[in-house]
Amino acid sequence: MSSTVFHSQRYDLAVDTISDADLTELMDWMKAYPRLTMADVTREFEAAWARWLGVKYAVMCNSGSSANLLMYAALETSRKVAAKKIVVPTTGWATTLMPALQLGWQPIMCESDARTFGMDLTCLEEILKRERPDAIILVQVLGVPCDMTALLALQKKYGFKIMEDCCASHGARHQGRLVGTFGDLSSFSFYYGHHMSTVEGGVVCTDDEQLYFHLLMGRSHGWLKDLPPQEAARYMELYKVDPFRAPFTFVVPGYNLRPTDINAKLGLIQLRKLDATIERRIANHKIYQQQLQGVVDFAPGLPGDIISSISFCALAQSSEERRRIVTALDEHKIDTRIFTAGNLGRHPFWSDRYGTFSAPMADRLYHCGFFLPNNQSLLGADVEKICAVVRAAKQGTVGNRG
Ligand SMILES: Cc1ncc(COP(=O)(O)O)c(C=O)c1O
The missing domain is CATH 3.40.640.10 (Type I PLP-dependent aspartate aminotransferase-like (Major domain))
Structure with a gap:
């Protein structure tokens, strides 16, 4: 391999x-x-x-x-x-x-x-x-x-x-x-x-x-x-x-x-650079979408809409595949976590009161979703490197850390 x-x-x-x-x-x-x-x-x-x-x-x-x-x-x-x-x-x-x-x-x-x-x-x-x-x-x-x-x-x-x-x-x-x-x-x-x-x-x-x-x-x-x-x-x-x-x-x-x-x-100071931060996040998100097309699933958004994300949410095909990708990310020092809360209807604050909520997309997000970094410190080349780790993990070819 x-x-x-x-x-x-x-x-x-x-x-x-x-x-x-x-x-x-x-x-x-x-x-x-x-x-x-x-x-x-x-x-x-x-x-x-x-x-x-x-x-x-x-x-x-x-x-x-x-x-x-x-x-x-x-x-x-x-x-x-x-x-x-x-x-x-x-x-x-x-x-x-x-x-x-x-x-x-x-x-x-x-x-x-x-x-x-x-x-x-x-x-x-x-x-x-x-x-x-x-x-x-x-x-x-x-x-x-x-x-x-x-x-x-x-x-x-x-x-x-x-x-x-x-x-x-x-x-x-x-x-x-x-x-x-x-x-x-x-x-x-x-x-x-x-x-x-x-x-x-x-x-x-x-x-x-x-x-x-x-x-x-x-x-x-x-x-x-x-x-x-x-x-x-x-x-x-x-x-x-x-x-x-x-x-x-x-x-x-x-x-x-x-x-x-x-x-x-602080808000007034931050507001001065908000547009530049947003531009970077929009650009990074687009690179994720281009590079991970067909590798993982993600929300494509509606045609003509602009996505300004704080993390890129990817969906593996199964929990097992998610585990493999997440392990590779970890080995390459790329921070990740579950996708927000996945399905909120599976968390105790909800299920204890109303029973578990189950629906196909919500459950998929819960079991297969994970985050990839998107923030203003990342340049296009960084995003490409992260995508390469995801692709290699998906194909089972990911190797030693550099
Ligand atoms: C969609 C959404 N709503 C609410 C919040 C809560 O914001 P805060 O952490 O400022 O309380 C968050 C936090 O990330 C969020 O992502």
Whole structure:
């Protein structure tokens, strides 16, 4: 059997987007003794993010998971959902779904689509007809956009709110339009290793003013203090609250999900290089698709859409083949892991309550999916080397480490 020697460098799945220069800029700012939480810098970042995405409102919070929780909370406290029945994806992150369980909603799980690994819209329409849910939460899975054109048509036909979890999809586009601009609400994460990092951090985006007000209250204790004066005045009139009492009047059951201004300052610094990072990830993803065609399966995405991934998700033909490839990757110091959570309906938090969810694509992702690194530190040549290891492992010709 021929033996293939590849490289000696280590390839990590996630690398930091925060550079020495970023930290120096941050520390210089901190030395001026700014307030560090919920002062102007958070609002400045929110305005800059809303501009970058092309939405009216952005509310920063302390993680992508908190952003998801805030979306559910805002839909609920604004009374935009009545029965709290929601369709959730089997492929995504645990905290995409968990707020439904925590807040007492009724979640219905939906199978994944082979082209995008997002929600299977045929399966979704069957659920819509049968269950008449108030809302869905979808994930733009690893930067591969869902068929949002078809989804918006379903929304028009059946009437439901859309929450769009874009926590790992910054810069992906469906038919030229950025993900995160389709849903009634959308969320992004700025966790370490994502397209941009504020260490921990997240943001919720919307064009709906009422939802925006509820996000502001939900993020900060449910109080009136953060509302724009006119909206606060409306509540003061409604509840007969005088100006002295008003800021600390608690209107909805809220949380403390606030970021610090340190996160927001980092966000402003990171935003300057976000487009370049996205370009690199888009280019790397394309190379993976070209080089691994016919070697492993992956989500091709829809024609004309732009995939901006944080990892490349590959599917082996079997668990056995996955084990072989993963072992070879490990031997060549190429970081890998299971594909996100695979099928969330096979994890105890779900199966203990609702029984195991099983569907062909979801189970395939669970048993055969694995990640390959994609980040801004990788050049095309690095991706080609990684692909060569996968190809050799598939053919059983992978040899000693270089
Ligand atoms: C799709 C998705 N949703 C939510 C999250 C949670 O984000 P965070 O780690 O910032 O809480 C992640 C994290 O990677 C994610 O991939």
